[in-house]
Amino acid sequence: MRTTHRSTTTSTKAATPPKRRRPMFEFRSLEVVHWDYWQRFQLPLDASVITVVGPNGSGKTTLLDALRTLLAIEDRETARDYKTYLRHNGKGQAWLRAVVSNRPDRRGGRPFFPIKDETVTLACRIRKRGGDWSRDYQILAGDVPVEQIETGGEWLGVRDYRVRLAGAGLTRAICRVLTLEQGATDKLCQLSPRELLQLVFDVFEDKAVLDDYQRAKSEQLDVEKEIEQLRHGLGELHFKLESARVDVRSFEEGQALRNQRQRLQAEIAPKIELADLRATLEGARPRLTGLRRALRERERVFDNLRTREANAVGQRDELRAAIERARADVRACETEFTAARDHARDAEMLVRRRDELARMQAQRGAVDVEALSRRVEEGRRRQAELKLEAERDRQRTGEIAAQVAALSGGGRIVEPFERDFRTALDNAGIEHRVLTELVDIVDPKWSVAIEAVLAPYRHLIVLENPRDEGAAWKLGEKMQYRHFVVSTRTLVEKATKGSLLEVVKFSAEPPSWLPKQLDKIQRVEDIEDGRRLPKGQDWITLKGYLREHRGGRHIGGGAPHFGSGARQARLDELRAEQIDIQQRAHAREDELSELGKRVDAEQARLLGLDAGQELVTRAAEFADAAERLPAMAEAAQQAAVALSDARSRLDGLEAEDKAESIADATRAGEIRSLDNEVRERAQQIAQERQQLVQRIVEFRRKRALMPHAWRSADALRQAREEYESAGAVRRELERIDERLQRGGYIEDEGCIALRDKFAADHDGLESTIGKREAHLHRARRITEEARGAYINVLRATVRRYKKNLAALGELAGIGVDVEMPELVNEDVALAQAGLTVKFDFDRKGWIGLDDGEASGGQQVMKSLLLLVGLLRDEDQPGGFVFIDEPFAHLDVFNIEKVGRFLRSTDAQYILTTPITHNLNVFEPSDLVLATSKRRGGNAWAEPVAVLKRDRRDDAQAA
Template structure:
């Protein structure tokens, strides 16, 4: 299983939608501040797959909701072999779940999505891992990192059986026994079938073949006799049929001759109908011309009435309309824009406030005075702003001096911490050298009881000259304790130095910022102080001049409107003009309508004259045509017509009569030639021949029945013989298979074979884990497996002890080695991902460096390895980093390479 994409919203620290694309990463770190939601991402994947999390289980799912939301959802897309699956879970009141498989560009919903319980079981079947196996082999969560190392051996055995696919071996023997029973049943059935077909032999088959050959020869002789008699019967049948046909044709010729008179009448009807069809178009055209003339006369009457009505309305409108008043109003309205412009100017200037003298308004002079007044007021505001900036400059200068003093103190503290750090580092190196020397002595002294002077050493096989001096454990332990204390002191000094250095850099940044602000203030002050002082008398004189021009403009506007408000005055003029213009448009419309009615009336009169002139020659031509076709008047044309169906029926009737009469005459002639010199056939002679043929047919049917029985008997004997041979062959093969499966069932008794396979696989996995632990522990520890319990061998002391006795940091290194080895071992199968979620913060600098090197050198081979850490040094070593950022509105994630 390899994750491809994770989406979540309202889950844990992620109030808003967050999405993580894992498709193109292998080794990466998940990093961010404490509480940002790093572990929440792993909880989301576990919840999507199994509906529970290591921290909350299944019962505390509501606690996974972000405090500001009432609904959370998680969606995980992952790959299994060549298939891509998507599982979605929602927390809202009750948990909802959905499992889908990708088919091309579409997602197909799995039937397991109907219930959460069935979906959970489907996910376990897909992954081949239950929840406990997943959290021990793929996702190692906080608080459970060492569960595989220190866990119960029985549970670990069951987990490894599941991971390595050995659980099926327990069922393999049952399948072997069932297969053996099935083979034995098949063997008995094959032997029974061979016994059933014991009568089928080569001799019986050959006898049946000989009998079949004799029957087939007899059938050939009978077939020749039947063929000769059939030809004779067919010849007699054909002659009898010709004599009968001749009699039928003679009777039909007499019947057709009797219908000759009626067919002549039908032919007359057809000719009259064809003449009517020729006359009909001209008759219809004449009727249509008369109808058009009548219609045109009615239309002419309507147009004359409409013309009289519109002419009357136009005359009444002209009497009531005054064209002079309209022209006067248009002139007055044309001056309104200038008046409105003056009114808008007066409104913009603020009106003519207060009493006082009035002056003529001059726009240019007004704008110049106004601009001068604005400049004087701006200089007043600049003087006030300059005073404020001088006070701000003095405040910033005082703050700069204070920060400069703090910076000098921090730099002095850094110098002291640097000196103390160098001293502590020298002491650590000296203590480490003494400790390593003492440790080597202690390691050699640990084998002192195995050495004897004059005998070979069991390790190097060299002769022992003298025994090494013994050593006490106390000094070594005190050196180790002193070394750890001094390392802790050095680490504390480094932390103080980093903190003080950061504070000093912060003060330097503040000073630089103050310098920028002071430079800007000095520039602003120079610009503000460069202006000339303001004259108060000039200000007052400018304000009085502007007010006088505003009063003059107000008097001019009032004189034009007669004291009326300018807007109301303009609206009244425009409304009156609109009414008069509307009346003018109405008059123009009536005039156009009268002209159009006059034109239409003239055109209608001309059309009526043209139609009347064209009707006379048409009437003459139609009368001539009717006379030519034999009609006395146009009224006779319609009754003479026939419908197309009736015409077709009469023509077909006449054609059939003629065709049949011709056929009967021709066929009588042909039959007469065929019967020339041919005698009449007697019915008794023909019946005798047919009786003989029937008897031969019965003999052939009996022979065919005997022949079919013989063929069936031969086929059955051949089939039974083949089945007997197949049954005997199958029985022989099944005897061999039964022997093989009996041996396999015997070999699979008990648990020896599964335990043997598990031991070999576990030793292979522990060998790789030992290599990793040997590197991470600086060549001190290796793994040992004793009675299913994990032990570690201390190469410094030679002792082998249970893994539970390791310290916190050593436990983490051992668990990390096991996790990486197990993931590598199984990555060739179903495990395509590994997530580590704790422990790196417990390591010292050297162990952390070794862990980083091991992770960097890890052969991913398409497998994804994610490390959750808040240690910056480790995160920076990873090829990619998934950064989790904490914010009040919810955490977000981003990739960083």
């Protein structure tokens, strides 16, 4: 795996010792062309202290800004820059040219090396390009005029030019000092100790070294983060490696299963099949011998049965002839018994009639005919009533059975008028539903209240399609259907808590007005709970007492019609009614039976009134029957005995014939069974013999196809020991196939190469991380040691600056005390370290940098000391400073004091001052440049006047 790494070599750069600061140059002359309102002039600047004097607005700061532009110094704190000055004169080009010193220091180094001339020309050309101003710079040896510069030379950009000037000693810190605004000379003393120390390090070029150290540590942190990212990448690579290893294991396991399957199919299965064939052949011969022995035994039994069947045929013929004779005897006996029995029965009936008539004649005197007739009539009427009631119950039973069947199938009981109207709607193709089919009661506790409210709407018809509304209404008018037919439906919104709608569930969209009606009725346990509700609120109790705007009334107690509970309740009622009808039917049958007996008896008593006449008329017939009855009964008895004997003989013969028939059928079945068995055994023997031959041929064919090592007895025995049968091999193959199908094994062999690649990348990255960590630890150690060694350089820099401040303070007559900062090799300590400087003016006590106790003049002196201390170099004096109005707000004494201090130092100062100041401001000046305002009507301002002081004249005057 390829990775990219950031080098840590920058961590050792900070250990390089800093270069020695080059000597700083000084100005010798300045030439401006088309700068602001100045057309062109040249000024000498070969003096230590140069004062630019003039009224406000005469161009003093403009002159300093020309020097700053020539040095490529930008003042970011003001809106005024070089472009501002170029817009005033209307020219498209301007020049700034200065001649500066290039003196060697004590070691021979020059500011603008490799230029070795004593003077160097710095030139700035400003031109307008594309609507905007741009700057170009040149650094030339000697004093080169503008016209010669314009003809040729190598132009530098702002960045390259600043780098060259920094090499000449114009550092960024000095540039910061040179950008001090007008009257802001005392700003250096307003720096905090930490800022002052950073400025000192920056001027003496130690800040860059510290920045290099910090940059090295930052880069080491970046490298550490990069190593952490590499470790994260190593973790991801490790995860990929483990995943690849899992894939390889899956591939190897699948390959092992496939190899095992191939071995089973190619080697084990043929071996097992051959071993099974061998075992089959070895067991087939004894089995065939046993089958032949059993066939011979069954053939012997079959022959014996056929002999027994032939003997039984003659016996069955004789038995059938005897049965026919016995049946003829039975028929003759039956004829004789029938005739004797009929004669005896007729005589017996006549005798019984005679006795009945005699009994009736005996009871005639005690009968009330009129009362008896009335009771018979009432009995007949009651029988008719009970039969009519039974007919009504039968009809009701049929209706109940139909209703129970409908309710049990999930339907409902439909009344005739509703059934007729719905049939008419169906015939017209109008889809519809009844409200009872849409409503279900969620809480059975409130079923009484819901049934009471919805009872008037149980026959309400809901149309599925609103377009059928007109046709449905016409049918309703025609058939005088007295219940609502509704087409406007709506979705049921969330019910109000406690409303009747909350316990009702609709299986489809109901009529739009119904949910609103149910939602405005609140449920209450009893009337007392209802009275606590507001007066305008409708409510209903559990028992069905409804209160609405018209008042209160009880509406509960009707039959249930809605929901599955109503269907079950109706089923229970119908089944209870069925039980009542059955009980009434049993009681009615008992009453009809008793009533029939009583009516028949009374009817017979009425008929007994004519018994005497019949006795007289039929007296001879009754006497003859009584005389012949005993002989006829005796004859009938003898005929019955003869008939019984004949039937007994017939039954015995038929029983014997039946037994013979059963035996015959049994033998026939045995014969058929043995015949089939013998035939089947013969076929089986033939088939098994044929199969044995086929197996032998198959065994020899398969054995010939197998290698000799596979078909030996030992090889086949070992295969049978490993797998019992071909079925076991088949089950093992099925198990392997199932594992291959459900296991999701990797089949691509490339996973092995991928695993090896991941392993190599993992090892390589792990080695790279180890090397980079070792390199990082080494670089960090070197950086820490180098910065620890450089702390001595920093301490030397601070001691040098302290020495410069002490020397300058001695020149100015000001006591200066510098507290050495605590510089240790630690990031936070170095970042928080500060340089504390104290001053003693006129021995009045020590004061700090900006503690508010110093006067304006003392602030200026402190800033000048801090400023010049940065520029002072014992080995190479020089350098320059721009100070805009350093004497602002100073009295005469302080002006003289500042002037003496400036003259006592070796730097070049370019000062500005307004003409309103005391003349003492000119005392330290060697060269005075006087500016003047542009006169009205003139396109260009007057050139700057030059006044040079001769110090010898001053000495003679003194």
